Amino acid sequence: MVVIELRQPDLVQRLKQLASATHQPVEQVVETAVQEYLDALESHALQAESEIFWARQAELARVYPRQAVALYQGEVVDHDADLAALEARVRERFGLLPVLVAPVDPPPPRELHWRGGRLTPEKAP
Numbered sequence: 001m002v003v004i005e006l007r008q009p010d011l012v013q014r015l016k017q018l019a020s021a022t023h024q025p026v027e028q029v030v031e032t033a034v035q036e037y038l039d040a041l042e043s044h045a046l047q048a049e050s051e052i053f054w055a056r057q058a059e060l061a062r063v064y065p066r067q068a069v070a071l072y073q074g075e076v077v078d079h080d081a082d083l084a085a086l087e088a089r090v091r092e093r094f095g096l097l098p099v100l101v102a103p104v105d106p107p108p109p110r111e112l113h114w115r116g117g118r119l120t121p122e123k124a125p
Contacts, residue, residue, distance in 0.1 A: 042098045049074070052074045053100055067079045067080060071101075
């Protein structure tokens with residue numbers, strides 16, 4: 001067990017009041033708050049990596065054809081044609097840090113087939 005000391009008395013008081021109001025132990029309130037904060041940080045980081053990935057997708061597809069890349073803080077930190085192997089190395093190296101792992105080639109176009117039916121304009125009531 002790790003002991004973490006909170007040094008802001010007003011924060012400690014707020015936590016105690018919230019715990020009392022929700023009938024939860026203070027430790028549970030703190031754990032929930034920290035987990036939600038970390039989840040939000042991870043979500044924000046992955047969103048930023050995703051934006052970088054899509055901005056660079058054409059370049060990445062040229063440099064790493066038929067492969068997947070791992071992006072961390074905007075940089076390609078690893079790549080591999082085997083997505084599972086890449087993910088395993090990324091987890092080994094980065095643990096739980098938010099690293100985007102994605103194939104660089106766009107998926108093949110989907111072929112759509114129309115199977116009967118007819119579209120007609122909807123009549124106003």
